[in-house]
Every structure is written in C-alpha cells, then in structure tokens.
Amino acid sequence: MTFPRDVKADFPLLRQRFHDTPIVYLDSANTSQKPQAVIDAMGCYYETTNANVHRGSYELAVRATDALEGARAKVAGFINAPSTSEVVFTKNATEGMNLLSRSWGGANLGPGDAVVISEMEHHANIVPWHMLAAEKGIELRWIPVDAAGHLDLTELDRLLDGAKLVSLTAMSNVLGTLNDIPHLAEAAHAAGALMAVDASQYVPHLATDVQAMGADFVIFTGHKMLGPMGIGVLWARAELLDAMPPFLGGGEMILQVTKEGFTTNEIPWKFEAGTPMVAEAVGLGAAIDYLNDLGMDNVRRHEVELTAYAMRTLTETHGDRITIHGPSEPAERGGVLSFVYGGDGDDCSGTVHPHDVAQVLDQAGVCVRAGHHCAKPLMGVLGANATTRASLYVYNDESDIDQLNAALTAADDLFSF
Amino acid sequence: MSGLEDLYREIILDHYRSPRNRGELETPPAVRADGFNPLCGDEIVVYIDVDDSGTINEVAIGGQGCSISQSSASMMSAAIKGKTVTDARRLITAFKGLMSIHETDIGGDGSEAEMGIDDQAPHISIDNTDDVSLGDLEALRGVVKFPVRIKCATLGWNTLAQALDEASVT
C-alpha cells in the first residue's frame, strides 16, 4: 500500500461496528470521515482559543483571529493561491456557487448572456444558474456528456461563442471523470468568457494549483476533504473579488456604516458577513496539515491503485451483472464508482434497484450511496433514475473492496430472478 | 444478514418480479396522478377509472423504482380494483396506519413532508378502521423497521390519494 502507516487507525469512527461487522465506509464523495487530528484541533480551539474574531482588543480574541487567518493561509498554500486575500470562506461549495452567481453573476450578467455548464454538474452548479435565468433571463448552455462519461467537446466552439462564463466540475461526483480544466479554461478565455471550477471532488483527491488550472473562480467544500461540515472555500482572482459587489450584508463585511449607507471591507472579509466559522476553519486547517503529511501525490496514487483493484475485482466477480459508469481507465478518473447491478447491458429489466442494493450492503456494514447523487441531468444522460455509488478515500483499503464485493453477491442472491 | 427477511418478504419480491395491473389507461375517461420521491428518483403513475357509482373499475400502475415502492403499488392496485372510492380511501388510511403514519398526514399532494413516525402505535389505526382487511399488504409491515424505506412503501398510496381527489373533481 502507498502509505507507510495504517491510515484507517487515524479515523475513530471507522473503529465502530455496525450490524456486527466493522463499518466499511464507501461514501466519501458524499462526505469524508475525520481523522483524530481534526477532531482534536476543533476541540482544542474551543478549550483554549475561542473568542469572536476581528473585533476584540484582548489577547484571546487576537489568538482566535490568528487561528482563523492561519487556516486561511493554509488553504491558500494548499491550492497555490497567489494571495490569502483571495480565499473566501463560505458555508460549503453550494454557498460558494451562489456567491458566484449572485454577486458576480448579478453584476455582470443580463438578459441573453450565456453561461456554459455541462450535463455532469452537481445541482450546486446548475440551480443557481436556473435561478439567474428565471430572474435575469440569462441563457444556460450545456456541454453534453458522451457514452464513455467524458465531456463531448465537438460543439465547444459554438457553445462558447459569446459566452460570459464557463462553470464546470473538475471531477464528476457520479462518474469520477476528470475534466481537462487548463484546456477548458484556455478555450473559455479565448472566447472572452471567465472560467469557474467546481473543485469539490478534486481538491480532496488531487494536488490542486488554481494558477495552473488557469481558472478565475475555484469553489470547494471542507467536509469532503477530511474537514468539518460548515466550511467551504471560494477562491477568485483578487481583481475579480475587488470589483464584485458584496454577497450577504451585516457585520464583518463593512468598513463604515452610516444612516445613509455603508462601505465594504477589504477582500476577503467583504464576502464574509457575520461571525465566521472559526472552529471549522481550524478543523479545515488541520485536515490540510493531515493531507500534506500524507502527501497529495500519495493520496492520488493510493486512490488510483484502489480504484484499479475495485474495478478489477468487481468485474471479475460479477462479470456482465455489473455495469460501472464512467471512464474505464483508473488513472484517468477519480475513485468514484457508480454502478448498476443486474440486468444485461442496456436492458433495465432485471437490474437490482440501487435502493435495494444499498439496503443489503448496509446489513453487511457497507455504506454506499444510492440515488441520483444531486446530478439529475446526468442521470437522464445515463438512462438511469439512480445508481449505486461506492467512493474511496485515504482510509479505504482492499479489505473494504472485498467486503463490498461479497455483499454484492448477497444482494444478487436475494434479488436475482 | 439478519433483518433483511423482514423487509424482503417473498410476497413482496413476487409483486416486484411480476407487478400486477402494470400499464396505462386512456385519460379521460381515466384520471392519472404522478408521484415522485425526489430523494431516490422513484416514480409511480396511478391511473384509475371510476364509474358513476363511485367504483374503481380499472386501475393501472406505471413508473419505476425499488422493490418496495413497486411491490407496494402493485399490491395496492390489486387491493383497490373493483372497490369504491370510499373503500379505497379507508384502505389508504389503514395502510398508512400500518406504516405508523397519522391519518391527518395523508395529503392529496403526494408530499411526505409532514410524515411522522410513531413507533408506539403501529397497530392502532388498523383497529380503528374496523372492517378494512389489508391482506397481502400486511407483508409490508416489516418496512417500519427501516425508516428510510417508508417513503418507498407509501409513494404509490400518496399518488392514489391524489388520483382519487382528481377523480372526485371530474
């Protein structure tokens, strides 16, 4: 294995037993488990450092502020942001997307202006644009997804023609597809559009360099990268953030308030109205330390190896009974395995419904997600209403895959007819 | 794999494999209602043809989904065919009672938002609706032990309630 030590042992939750078997957690694309170091960092923050930030004149408040800003610096380093002032903390990726659509979109998009997204987007990168379409009459254009689970770029030039923004996922949360963001950003810029990236599934799993991506906005969420729920990140180039109107109004985001009006704070605080999630920022900082300690290249190597093992084992055991969606080459995809079980090829009849698969797996302690994965347009393309999804992370190993494999056989026994 | 046999009883799997009254009816004269579980994407379409005397002469079920939603709808279709609208409504109440859902939560809009689970009183509502017999539907009782699946089991019934509302308007 890639890691020199037992990574799973760092995750207290994974020591639990469910239904008399050790828990097998294969739902990290949904949310990741947290290492002891993250849990401790957050507890320690409340035990030693808690005070409100940016507004106390006493030592404790200074320390709390340092904790928040220190976490911001860790995030900036982790994604190679040119400046910490470009790192805006949000509640999650969804809020980041809404900040982008409301603030930048609100100021820069009008009737008929085109935003280009793709059929493999998460609802977080679809619904905010639908809302803007309803409100301001923007046009939403869709890059199709081909049968192999890649973006179909044959019509890209036409789709980009006159577009103002291209907003795409760096890695699909359903198919594991890795999109060539540098190439797409170049194409977007050549067409005069800005490039936004939903990196929610990318940052946790691959070394991220927002400058090398060539993106203008990069959005991700802390809880999928070993951090706590309740914190996300929007990174954007400073010029863009400077020119954008504020998102939410209130304390923290202002410099001056009078009866007549207000002036906004500097970036990034201009976009952080109200008391921020300091403990969560500390937890995210600890998660970044933990990932850096493992090494993001090792994280990626581990996942490619385990994905290859999973794809091989599942196909060897279940043959035509299993259809794994997305790119077939493990090195070209993330560790997200959406599959349909049972049936023969294109024929939906005889498939075991993902809900039923997940139910049987749960009895064996195996946690997977069944459903549409907040990507309904993609489900339409796949011709499925739902899939079962097993997703991998640093703490998974071959024994987890073996248990998944055995539990699938049990599902087959129950439902085959 | 203890526990699963409570959920996946043979009669349930049988209705899943060979769903009864599968198909469509022409509208009008029949009415159609669509039910949808946004959580998992399961869909049920219920067609009923109610005659002037208030009897459900024909019923057809469409849609797709998991074994629980599909078998529940299949059993439901068999149970209501030839029954009056009043009887069908009582059956809905009885079934919801089996699923431990309070009568007041049965909306015609297919929404489950108000649905409460009351594990203290799983049998009460059935007793209250005296002569309603659930028959094969009793097999779905085990679903209560798997709370996330209750919505699967009730999807068809909420859709039927919607169709009955529709039929009484037209």
Ligand SMILES: Cc1ncc(COP(=O)(O)O)c(C=O)c1O
């Ligand atoms: C690709 C992608 N984008 C956005 C999100 C939304 O993340 P959050 O729910 O933390 O806002 C998710 C996670 O569900 C995701 O997988």
